[in-house]
Each structure stands twice: as structure tokens, then as C-alpha cells.
Amino acid sequence: MDFEEYQRRAAETVKVDPATDEGRMELVFGLMSEVGSLARAFKLYLRDRIGLDAQRSRLIEDLGDVQWYLVMIAGSLGISMEEVVDDNLARTHDRYSHESTAYRPPFDDGYPDREVFPRRMLFRIVPAEGAAGDLSAHVSFHVEDARPYAFPELEEEGAEVGNRGFVRGQRIGDPVNDNAMHEDGYRFHDAVHVAFMAVLGWSPVMRQLLQVKRKSDPDVDRTQDGARARDLEEALSAILKVFSRTRNDFASETDIDGEVRDLIRRVVTGLEVEKVPIWLWATAIAQGYEAMNALRMNGGGWLLADLDRQEVAFHAERPEF
Numbered sequence: 001m002d003f004e005e006y007q008r009r010a011a012e013t014v015k016v017d018p019a020t021d022e023g024r025m026e027l028v029f030g031l032m033s034e035v036g037s038l039a040r041a042f043k044l045y046l047r048d049r050i051g052l053d054a055q056r057s058r059l060i061e062d063l064g065d066v067q068w069y070l071v072m073i074a075g076s077l078g079i080s081m082e083e084v085v086d087d088n089l090a091r092t093h094d095r096y097s098h099e100s101t102a103y104r105p106p107f108d109d110g111y112p113d114r115e116v117f118p119r120r121m122l123f124r125i126v127p128a129e130g131a132a133g134d135l136s137a138h139v140s141f142h143v144e145d146a147r148p149y150a151f152p153e154l155e156e157e158g159a160e161v162g163n164r165g166f167v168r169g170q171r172i173g174d175p176v177n178d179n180a181m182h183e184d185g186y187r188f189h190d191a192v193h194v195a196f197m198a199v200l201g202w203s204p205v206m207r208q209l210l211q212v213k214r215k216s217d218p219d220v221d222r223t224q225d226g227a228r229a230r231d232l233e234e235a236l237s238a239i240l241k242v243f244s245r246t247r248n249d250f251a252s253e254t255d256i257d258g259e260v261r262d263l264i265r266r267v268v269t270g271l272e273v274e275k276v277p278i279w280l281w282a283t284a285i286a287q288g289y290e291a292m293n294a295l296r297m298n299g300g301g302w303l304l305a306d307l308d309r310q311e312v313a314f315h316a317e318r319p320e321f
Helices: 004-010 021-048 056-076 081-099 190-200 206-210 218-223 229-245 258-267 280-296
Strands: 120-128 138-147 171-176 301-306 313-314
Touching: 004 056, 004 081, 021 120, 021 171, 021 280, 081 280, 120 190, 171 206, 190 206, 190 229, 190 280, 190 301, 206 229, 229 258, 258 280, 280 301, 280 313
Parallel strands: none
Antiparallel strands: 120 138, 120 301, 138 171, 301 313
């Protein structure tokens, strides 16, 4: 029996008026009651060691009642169960199906070499001096190497970098501190942007720092690589830091729960990166936080970003490149 037929036949047995608020609430309360009955079966299993096999008939009845109420609630709202299951499968695959799925970010496809992220990049992160009178701890990020490298003329003596490209060995951006009353290592948060770049193939912040914005397409340059996109990425990075305090500092992908994943979806709506499956975001965040925390513990170090392998890794000493 398919969902459509079940929904139609189940509606023949409803004893309340699902078109009214009172009827809908009775259905919701009925669902809550049946979920409680289902939970009691597991309570008996855990407390009294009554096996689930021995409760099979009861479990079938309880599960059937839960399904009936779910179908009736959906019908009272004009929602078909086909819509429900299709949406549920799409969301769960978006969140958790990476074990059997690969996703290669397409955002640099078709753009000139001078407007794309290098496939491998090596960053050096070291302590730095802040502005006069600012005694808080600062760090600076340097691009030590990149392959392929599209700006050899910028490395000639006396060449001006201007607003296009970067020079290997130079610092990118200004020295940063935690910008907080209490030191928490956020000065190393560019590691998260590096992880977004490496794993997601996306980071308006890194495009600005490296000066590899996609200016050959004015609309993309304005809407995807512009100030608003950078602000959203920075805001997401700051909010993730707040969430990380109660989620084991995102030590693993399992710490990136549904609330965090829903936040990401809301923040990036309208950006090209909204197409990226949420499980890949979890991978990027976990890698970024592992790198950021390692930098904090070591007071600096090296980050190797590999966009082909979609990973970023911390090294205490300069790795082979």
C-alpha cells in the first residue's frame, strides 16, 4: 500500500474534525500519547529486561498508531505524506550521506587562472605585533607557497601587488587578535576560512585576502565575492565560535548538530555555497577547528590546504610541499 492510499483510507477512521483547531490539537495530543506508549516498551526493556521481541505485537500496534496520527496531522494541514517523506529523505541525505557520496565544488570552474584558488597552499601563522598600545596577543598569516601560482611577475623586485594577486612569502591581511575580553584563540580563526576554501571550494574572505576575486564576471564579483558575502562568512565564523563552546569545540563532525546545520543553511541562503551538501560543511568545520585549536596550543605553525583532496592539516614544522 502506498502513502496516498493509506492517507485516504486512514482519513475514513478519524473521529474528530481535522479542519478545526480543536481537532488538530486532539490529533497532536493523540500523537504525544502514542509516542509515550512506544517509549514505555523500551522502558520495560531497560528496567525489567522484557525483550523487544517479546513485545513485538505491542510495538507494531504503537508504531502503527504513531503513523496514523502523523498521517492525520499532515492531512489536516493539506500536506501529503509523499511531500513529507520526500523532504525528509532530501534533508537526511544532505546531512548524513557523505559515506557514499562525493561532492566536488564547482565554483572556480571556467574562470581564468588569476581568478581561482591555487589547488595547494601552504600558510605560516606566527605571532605578530599589534598597534601601538595594544598589548593583546596578535598573529599574522603568510602565504608561503601556492601551486599553481599565477602571479610570477609580482615577485619581481619592485613589483607592486596592487589589488590583483598575492606574493608568496608575504603576509595576507592585517595582524589580528581575539577581539574579546578574555583570550580564547579566536585570533587563529582564519584557519576556519582556510578550511572553507579547501573543503568547500568557497570563501569570499580568502578570495579577498588572496586577491583572486572572479572579476571577469561582474555579477559574480559583486554578489558572491563582494563585501556582503564576506560579511556573512565572517558572521558565520563568529557564531560558530559561540556554538563551539557547548559542543566540545567541534572536535568531531558529530558535535555539529542539527541546530548548527540549520544555522548554516539560513546564513548562506542566496549564496552559491548553499548548493553544497551540509555534510561537507560539517567536514570543513571539524577540520577548521582542529587546525585552529592546534595553532592555539602551539602558538602558531603551518597549515597545508589541499583543494583536490578537500582537506586542511596543521603542521608544527614546515611540511614538504
